Amino acid sequence: MGLEIHLELILLFMHGWATGILAEPSPCQPSNLSTCRDTTPLLTKDTDGIANMKKAVNLHNGHRSSKGKKNTAMVTVTHESRHSYDNLHSDEDNITPEQRKSTPPFQVLVFPESRSKGLRRRKRDWVIPPINFPENDRGPFPKYMVPIRSSIDKEVQLQYSITGPGADQPPVGLFTIDRTTGVLYVTQPLDRETTDKYRLLAHAVPVGHGIAEDSMEIILNVIDQNDNKPEFTQDPFLGSVPEASPKGFEFMKVLAIDKDEPGSANSDIRYKLVSQDPQQPSMNMFFLNPLTGGIQLNSDGLDREHFPKYTLIIEAADLEGEGLQNSCTAIITVTDSNDNAPVFERLSYTASVPENKVGALVVKMPVTDGDEPHTPAWLTTYKIIEGNNGGFFKVSTGPSKREGIITTVKGLDFEKNQKYTLLVTVENDAPFATRLPSSTATVIVNVEDVNEAPIFNPVEKVVLKPENLPFGSNLVAYTATDPDTVRKQKVLYRPGYDPAGWLNVNKETGLIKVRSSMDRESPFVKDGRYRALILAIDNGDIPATGTGTLMIELEDVNDNAPIIEERMVTVCNQDSQPVLLSVTDRDGPGFAAPFRVELQGSSQSIWTARMNDAQTGVVLTLRTMEQNKYTIILRVYDNQGLYQDNTVFANLKSTPPFQVLVFPESRSKGLRRRKRDWTIPPINFPENDRGPFPKYMVQIRSSRDREVQLQYSITGPGADQPPVGLFTIDRTTGVLYVTQPLDRETTDKYRFLAHAVAVGHGTAEDPMEIILNVIDQNDNKPEFTQDPFLGSVPEASPKGFEFMKVLAIDKDEPGSVNSDIRYKLVSQDPQQPSMNMFFLNPLTGGIQLNSIGLDREHFPKYTLIIEAADLEGEGLQNSCRAIIIVTDSNDNAPVFERLSYTASVPENKVGALVVKMPVTDGDEPHTPAWLTTYKIIEGNNGGFFNVSTGPSKREGIITTAKGLDFEKNQKYMLVVTVENNALFATHIWTTIWTVTVNVEDVNEAPIFNPVEKVVLKPENLPFGSDLVAYTATDPDTVRKQKVLYRPGYDPAGWLNVNKETGLIKVRSSMDRESPFVKDGRYRALILAIDNGDIPATGTGTLMIELEDVNDNAPIIEERMVTVCNQDSQPVLLSVTDRDGPGFAAPFRVELQGSSQSIWTARMNDAQTGVVLTLRTMEQNKYTIILRVYDNQGLYQDNTIFANHNASHLEATPLGVVRCRLSVEAATSAHSGRLPAASQPRTWARVASCSCSSWTWDGVRGSQPASPSTVRWVATVGAN
Known part of the structure; x- marks a missing residue:
């Protein structure tokens, strides 16, 4: 592939050489990209656009300079041949020459050379700048983004690929790469708002070698375009503003959000107020903050009564207000301000209230208020501001919120004050918007005299008297006074509560005497005090009764001798143990213990008696005698010597053998034992033993008791801890006794310690732990958890169906036979249709149906008597009832009373009643088996009808769900079925019903x-x-x-x-x-x-929708101005134009006629107002003609009347100026003379003038010093 390379590529290498990225090993300095001694060019280019080094150079730190600085450069492809284009993917073969011709400059990302001998790169060397690509690019697609290549692609043939989101992960196929050239393409427009960044991995693999470059991370940032309009967060915005709000008050905000990139101009929103409806009383009532969207009040004059609501159209635009726009509505409700004070309907009230009554209604005081009902400006609160000294009254707001209610909070006293005059004021819950006078009402309260009960003083009287006070002795005079001093009534006394009958009350004087013997030990005496109530009754027409409490604190005297509680004991006739007899004395501590005892008569020869260590019990010991019954007379004295002879009956019996627990022999020379040698088996003792008590349990002894004299004791629960004294031990013999019956259900086990101490040595055995298990006895009957048990069984239930359980609990030892319960069915009522309708599981208490044939209509309820017995059914018994309700099963289908109906319905009527369909059902009323639901199963194509269950639950009601159309269908045939809410208990046929609906023609509106x-x-x-x-x-x-x-x-x-x-x-x-x-x-x-x-x-x-035309010329709002004739200031005149923005501002102005010689006129900076200036003239009245043009040249002449006033005030003969003036900016209005403090040298200046010339007593002067916050506006007329 041949490429022509721009000058930028050459500059790139020049820059690389200069910055140190490229360096030649030789110290020679390069010149014109060649070496000093060799004319071989440093750079050559191949057909694929890669610049090759013809001489060896050093590349510092990958693509960084020798100083560590990263350097990049851009190249532009201006021509590309097709000699190897067949290697592209199929989706890239559709690129047209026009697309290639329009390809922009793009960055070349190069895999850096590996430092190792192989092809793999170290990942930490990869620092690839992000690729930025705009969203919403319109293609054509696929579109070039950037070529990616390896620095060794000349050494081996490489295949390129990409992985990651947008490549092989969703959204799959958004980005593709040419496998041969490494050019990265995008296949469709990107959307920043969906994904703003992609992270891809680029891979380069040598063909045939399989050794890959380290993957290169490519970060692709999607550049934002302004493709989203601002969106308001809601529409409309709702807000409210109080009508008395000040100018500048911000009361709500609008908010728009732009989905474009945050912080960019694309999402930088400005707000604009487009319109206000209504435009009264001002078209600029509100100001919209363009940055925040805050809406402020911009003008005074809100009036809720005339303009209760405003609708604003608000526009939001991005690009700082110059971009995409959107609009919303803001609806502003003007809320009431408290500009009307509440007023009492009456100015005075008179009421009468009986004395002593708390919470009595005195008066209700309704008010009126002109503010909006049920707002804080209408709701009221009340206050008593005078006459409530002592806090006898309170005022509250009534339920209607429009009345004050005065009630008493303390009882009034007629004898102290017979009349109260209250002054009550009313205010709203909200403060007044302006200064308003508060309304007051006067309430005169007359106190009504009531016959009051006499009052004892004190209410509770305490007297201290000995309990043996003789009959007839004076206790105390306890009297009361009658608060009704005006009535002069007589008071009589009598006892009200005297449970023991000890008192005699003199009815005239209130003197109380002893009527019968008092006893401190009486059950009517609590904590040494006897409580009685004394009544004081006046002789009014309706007598009133007062009550006083008399507390007689009785001093104890020694009037009770000590007695022995036990009168029958059983004693062993061999090796008998002492018997402890309890001694009690009803007297108080000073006349009771310590006691002493003496044997009387022949008892002295057989028995010995002594007091125990606490001197509170008698230790009775038998000398060895034959088995027999004996009578013992014991004389017991209290600490004052008062005594009583007590007869005790003793039964002598032979002693049964009992267990002896022995302290094991110590392995050491002393008495102390090692704790680990002690393994004492538990003592088992049955509960509920009937004695006699104290009863032998076991003997505890030490193996050393023959060597030294020992004293035994026990500690722990049952001994010296609660229940104290349940167990005792003979200190000499170590015999352990129980003093009363045990109860396993209260405590099933006791743990206490036995101690043995050598007398005179003080050396003790280690304590021996004794565990006493209380053996269970069958002393508790089973107890049912409830009685009766309530259950229900459906009448269609099958045999064996368990529908309820009974449960009994036995408090005896769990798991023992004493608590093993069996249940038994004793009776069934009624016994129809079978006497064995139910079966009771004896182990679980489950009740099952034992026979079919339940019939709720004939036998709706059964009562079973059930017995529970412990000892596996052979022990103690208890019984309960089980009440079984037979519930209805759905064994009757609902049936329509008629099989068909015909009805007529007018067309177009929705919700029209078509027909009511009553049904009958034999099941129990108001149960799911009786309640019905209905369904239209045929004929309701289109859903024109609805069927529902009527209020009686026994009828189906068909209504129209849509309007019927006579012209489309004149008749409907409906098939309706009915079912119960509960499923049928058996297979039952449902009934159906046919309804013919004729549609009535109605004249319909066009x-x-x-x-x-x-x-x-x-x-x-x-x-x-x-x-x-x-x-x-x-x-x-x-x-x-x-x-x-x-x-x-x-x-x-x-x-x-x-x-x-x-x-x-x-x-x-x-x-x-x-x-x-x-x-x-x-x-x-x-x-x-x-x-x-x-x-x-x-x-x-x-x-x-009316298109605006320029049919309104601009006008000047002000038609009358006042100007000072010296040092005059410009006057700003407002210009308005009723046309829309295209035919209004900017305006221009011209003076017409003679006005041009006296006045100058120009537009203000905003081109929306006229600045009118006067040249110096004499005081007079002038007419000014101003011609104002709109931006289309349409004009109108406006006539302005100017009043030209003098700049000073003439002094009166007295040197005092008379005027009408108002003081603005934080001062109140005045009328008449100027403030007296300034007379007679009073300064004043004329309204709307800025003159510095003043007059004072007819002499001109300069302006006086005055606070800058005060502006005097005066209309002057000299006297």
């Missing part, structure tokens, strides 16, 4: 085509010109009716409609600037009326 017609016409179309023929067709083809036309809505009266043909002509001059034209369109409605008996009318919408 139909315009299209319904909305748009025509484009110039606004100056002459009278009588044709606009358009807008006609309708009558769908009543059978009736052959005539259609006539007339205008229906033509607000401007511009149209003339031919009643026969529908041709519409211009009746009067059209004006694009008319208020009836919106967005350049005039909307009219055209009526088409047939000549039926009852004529039917169709409506079509005609939209006339």
